[in-house]
Amino acid sequence: MAEKITIGELHLSGCTGCLVTLADNYAGLFKLLDDYADLVYALTLVDVRHVPEMDVCLVEGSCCLDDKLSVEELKEARAKSKVLVAYGGCAAYGNITRFCRGGQWNQPGHESYVPISEVVDVDLYIPSCPPCPQEVRNVAVMAYLLLRGNAEQKKLATAYLTPLMQLAQRGNEACGCDLMYEVINQGLCMGCGTCAGTCPVRAITMEYGKPNVNRDQCIKCGACYAQCPRSWLNFDVINNYEGIIGAIKGAMQ
Structure with missing residues (x-):
């Protein structure tokens, strides 16, 4: 060894x-x-x-x-x-x-x-x-x-x-907006709800199968983006x- x-x-x-x-x-x-x-x-x-x-x-x-x-x-x-x-x-x-x-x-x-x-x-x-x-x-x-x-x-x-x-x-720096721009707007979101489950301040709720971000409540901690399985994982x-x-x-x- x-x-x-x-x-x-x-x-x-x-x-x-x-x-x-x-x-x-x-x-x-x-x-x-x-x-x-x-x-x-x-x-x-x-x-x-x-x-x-x-x-x-x-x-x-x-x-x-x-x-x-x-x-x-x-x-x-x-x-x-x-x-x-x-x-x-x-x-x-x-x-x-x-x-x-x-x-x-x-x-x-x-x-x-x-x-x-x-x-x-x-x-x-x-x-x-x-x-x-x-x-x-x-x-x-x-x-x-x-x-x-x-x-x-x-x-x-x-x-x-x-x-x-x-x-x-x-x-x-990362926030709920990154989910919108880099995941949802790119047609990558599969509605798993991981982002909502990982948000420490509950700024994300699932609406009609997609995450809805309360921007006033978001503290931009990056947890949602980092945990999203469609955000940064590569091939x-x-x-x-x-x-x-x-x-x-x-x-x-």
Whole structure:
């Protein structure tokens, strides 16, 4: 077996739901840690106080610009990781923290929250609030195959990770209007309702089989666009679907 990769999780301003999702992989997490990855940094899960060198860093939560320590830790994580991942809606798009006015008892001045790409370069997004455990597992497996696998495995990993990288390149702003312009207006919407189900402020309702966006209520967190199965997923994944699923199942056996 090839050398394991190192993975860390940096927690910034968020609800810790993404960290819970990481732990919710249960037996899958033990398999990952046994064979493919060493978890070298994570809030409550690893007794390490300073950001170490790592192959992949999952950054959870948005960055508070009023918190000097958070900004410094984020920049340090960028410098010490080969791949930096915006892990969850707050890290990728700011989510509801962009509209937060702080209110912490110990530091009530914290009120300027931004997606982490406003501070450092981000390699890929794992969107949603929170991401599903399977997606976290899949990205970890594909990162291992990309960094340690053979030529065929690297090809599959590249196909899987490329859309997530393209999502990061697209930027940190998205809203319900993107669904209208890039999905519905293009005749791609299949009326599945995923966008309505994932909206954290319930700004989307399904009307006659299609999403209806309340623009006044929309907080432009990007959750709906990132979760829409017809928005950003590309044909590299679709054409290699069986190989990708086979690689993931083979790795987890």
